[in-house]
Amino acid sequence: MQRSKTLQEAHLPLTTIGPKGSLDRSIGREILAYRDLVVFLARRDIKVRYQQALLGAAWAFLQPLLFMAIFTVVFSRIVKASTGDIPYPLFAFSGLIIWQLFINSVTSASNSVVSQQNMVQKIYFPRLVLPLSACVVTFVDFLIASVFLLGMTLFFGFFPSWRLIAIVPIVLLTLTLAFGVGSALAALNVRFRDIRYLTNFIAQLWLFATPVAYPFGMIPEKWTTLASFNPVTGLVEAFRWATIGSTDVDPFRLSVSIGMCIVLSIGGIALFRTMEPSFADTI
Amino acid sequence: MSTDPAIVVDGLSKKYILGEARSSSLREAIATRAKKSLGMIPRQKGREFWALKDVSFSIPSGQMVGIVGNNGAGKSTLLKILSRITLPTEGQVQFAGRIGSLLEVGTGFHPELSGRDNVFLNGVILGMSQRDVARRFDEIVEFAGIGEFIDTPVKRYSSGMYLRLAFAVAAHLDSEILLVDEVLAVGDIAFQKKCMARMNDVTRAGRTVLFVSHNLTAVQALCQRIIWLAKGNVVDDGPTATVLSRYLRQTDEGESQCHKAWSKGEGPTGGSMELREVSVRPNGGGIGDPIDVKTPFIVEFVVEHAGSNLPVTLDFKMVNEQDQLVFNNGPVGEPAAWAKGTHRLRCAIPADLLNDGMYRISLGLNEGGEQVIEAQNVLALDVLDNDADRYGWFGKWDGVIRPRFAWEREMIAAS
Numbered sequence A: 001m002q003r004s005k006t007l008q009e010a011h012l013p014l015t016t017i018g019p020k021g022s023l024d025r026s027i028g029r030e031i032l033a034y035r036d037l038v039v040f041l042a043r044r045d046i047k048v049r050y051q052q053a054l055l056g057a058a059w060a061f062l063q064p065l066l067f068m069a070i071f072t073v074v075f076s077r078i079v080k081a082s083t084g085d086i087p088y089p090l091f092a093f094s095g096l097i098i099w100q101l102f103i104n105s106v107t108s109a110s111n112s113v114v115s116q117q118n119m120v121q122k123i124y125f126p127r128l129v130l131p132l133s134a135c136v137v138t139f140v141d142f143l144i145a146s147v148f149l150l151g152m153t154l155f156f157g158f159f160p161s162w163r164l165i166a167i168v169p170i171v172l173l174t175l176t177l178a179f180g181v182g183s184a185l186a187a188l189n190v191r192f193r194d195i196r197y198l199t200n201f202i203a204q205l206w207l208f209a210t211p212v213a214y215p216f217g218m219i220p221e222k223w224t225t226l227a228s229f230n231p232v233t234g235l236v237e238a239f240r241w242a243t244i245g246s247t248d249v250d251p252f253r254l255s256v257s258i259g260m261c262i263v264l265s266i267g268g269i270a271l272f273r274t275m276e277p278s279f280a281d282t283i
Numbered sequence B: 001m002s003t004d005p006a007i008v009v010d011g012l013s014k015k016y017i018l019g020e021a022r023s024s025s026l027r028e029a030i031a032t033r034a035k036k037s038l039g040m041i042p043r044q045k046g047r048e049f050w051a052l053k054d055v056s057f058s059i060p061s062g063q064m065v066g067i068v069g070n071n072g073a074g075k076s077t078l079l080k081i082l083s084r085i086t087l088p089t090e091g092q093v094q095f096a097g098r099i100g101s102l103l104e105v106g107t108g109f110h111p112e113l114s115g116r117d118n119v120f121l122n123g124v125i126l127g128m129s130q131r132d133v134a135r136r137f138d139e140i141v142e143f144a145g146i147g148e149f150i151d152t153p154v155k156r157y158s159s160g161m162y163l164r165l166a167f168a169v170a171a172h173l174d175s176e177i178l179l180v181d182e183v184l185a186v187g188d189i190a191f192q193k194k195c196m197a198r199m200n201d202v203t204r205a206g207r208t209v210l211f212v213s214h215n216l217t218a219v220q221a222l223c224q225r226i227i228w229l230a231k232g233n234v235v236d237d238g239p240t241a242t243v244l245s246r247y248l249r250q251t252d253e254g255e256s257q258c259h260k261a262w263s264k265g266e267g268p269t270g271g272s273m274e275l276r277e278v279s280v281r282p283n284g285g286g287i288g289d290p291i292d293v294k295t296p297f298i299v300e301f302v303v304e305h306a307g308s309n310l311p312v313t314l315d316f317k318m319v320n321e322q323d324q325l326v327f328n329n330g331p332v333g334e335p336a337a338w339a340k341g342t343h344r345l346r347c348a349i350p351a352d353l354l355n356d357g358m359y360r361i362s363l364g365l366n367e368g369g370e371q372v373i374e375a376q377n378v379l380a381l382d383v384l385d386n387d388a389d390r391y392g393w394f395g396k397w398d399g400v401i402r403p404r405f406a407w408e409r410e411m412i413a414a415s
Helices: A027-033 A035-052 A056-078 A088-115 A117-122 A129-155 A162-191 A195-209 A221-228 A231-244 A251-282 B026-037 B075-082 B115-125 B130-144 B147-151 B159-171 B189-204 B216-222 B240-249
Strands: A014-018 B005-018 B047-060 B064-068 B090-096 B099-102 B177-181 B208-212 B225-230 B233-239 B259-261 B273-282 B297-305 B311-320 B325-329 B341-349 B357-367 B370-384
Touching: A027 A035, A035 A056, A035 A129, A035 B115, A035 B130, A056 A088, A056 A129, A088 A117, A088 A129, A088 A162, A088 A195, A088 A231, A117 A251, A129 A162, A129 A231, A162 A195, A162 A231, A162 A251, A221 A251, A231 A251, B005 B075, B005 B208, B047 B075, B047 B090, B047 B208, B047 B225, B047 B233, B064 B075, B064 B216, B064 B240, B075 B090, B075 B099, B075 B177, B075 B208, B099 B159, B115 B130, B115 B147, B115 B159, B130 B159, B159 B189, B189 B208, B189 B216, B208 B216, B216 B240, B216 B370, B225 B240, B233 B240, B259 B370, B273 B357, B273 B370, B297 B311, B297 B357
Parallel strands: B064 B208, B064 B225, B099 B177, B177 B208
Antiparallel strands: A014 B090, B005 B047, B005 B090, B225 B233, B259 B273, B273 B297, B297 B341, B311 B325, B311 B357, B357 B370
8 A cells, every 4th residue: 555655747637635625726727627517507507498488588588578567667657766868668677687687696696506416416516617607597698688678779769879888897797796696695505595585585675775676866865875885786877877878877886886796706705615615515 | 558646545534423414494503503502402512423534545547446345334435535526524635637427427417408418518517528528429329329319308218218328428538537436237238238348448548447336246357456445444455356355255244154153052953963064165265265156166064963863864055146046955865864973064066057146055954854954044155256258248147047058169051
């Protein structure tokens, strides 16, 4: 029996696993090595979903469209939210699709690990692949809905301007935030299955705390400071500004969003990475 | 084939805490935490269980190593650590290249997707790149024998087809190190044969394989070396034949029961006779030495006879795993009475008679045509397979017995 012979002479890449995990590779590199898996898991989920659903990919824009219809009745007719010269349905729809990109990414990422229990127990791969591919799936939905939004914008007589470019960083920020929050919830979900219910509840509450169905101006004075610290607020406003050219972006609220994105994504991923080694044993 | 080690395992230990809360509800966790801090339930540590304790070995690249051990010996934990599913508590593992594991075939298969989609998905899940899967796609489908069904959703597959396809993907992994856990029990005989041949090709191609199986025939046929684990420790590590024979000799844990002896007055008794000792051993070997299908072996009984004039006869029965009586045998010739004293009966069973498998031996002793001693299943014998004369076929050989007959071939007409 040989002990502690090193593998230095070997020409193949070496991997060392100790009680703290792999000592050789950074998580970034590892995810990169598993990029095919991210794509294939996302592709599987999309394929399966659209195969089983009668209306298939149409759900990507039907869902925000239905919400839009409800919001139009409630906020435009009953509450009489003022959206300036932007038609209310357009206002609501643009807010809804970026909101749904965020919240659907969070909820499906938070369930991603427990729903792949079998894979987690049988095969090694960087577990962050799971929330990541969940975000890819919702991103695809978002792309489909975006095309619909573009059609709607043109229908209401708005023409996209150079500001459309801003969509790219806004969407990236939204996904980063959702990925961070979703990963944290996914890790906690492995340990406590209550997280699922909690997430659904918070999602409902969060929607109404975010100026998706109404403009920020409608929030009562005493709540505005608190509302400014909602990281999604700045993103929804910026997205609206970029797509339909509504009111200007508030620089403070956008900075809050960007700051929170960085803090929450780093924190979320760190929490996930800390809990990751015990997934297979506790799931 | 290089002699560089492919895997170095150093002081590997894995601790599990028994009875510790696994995934639970938030309410329970909070309640437990609160009760503990209020002193309502004593702070007690869960019972520790070391699934592996200070395991070290090194495997040169290109070697095929079998891991044997009884259930709970730590084999699965070892594979889980090597395949990076779980982390060790202590020690470390170092390996060169990629490790592919065949711990469970078909992980990630989705019933709604077609066979084609699942091959790609599963391949990528097992660590292949999309390009690798595409390159080997035809080979995989060919190996699985799925043919035209490849574009049908796998939920319409028979379970055999499903498993074949799943195994086929795993069998085409390109990783330098392969972990295989009991997956060869898949499909029909023809497919198993294919799998074993595939495993053989894999090592011949210079890849390192760790093979965990209860199928000792397969281990014997495929592996050059065996690591024997028991209770989380390495009991033995060395050439297949040496370790396997030691492994099989451990009667307390194994199923074989090759020897029994009773002191006077304690053996099975009846009429004027008492059974004192029973044993089985290979011809020219010791008790507990391995017996395979090509080993002639000796069965011995020692009987004490108090003396009577009734003729004694003997029933010596062997029953196989399926509870089929393979034979009922006894001394030939006119039954005669035995003189008072200790008698030894010995019978040689030739090679190339029994098939491989577990056999139970029962003994009946009759006096004057009436059974006086019945010793049911007094010995148990594991007849191992032998990889000679197999010419590439490693599956279970059919048949209750496995004789070798002389065959002749002559060409009787030219065409």
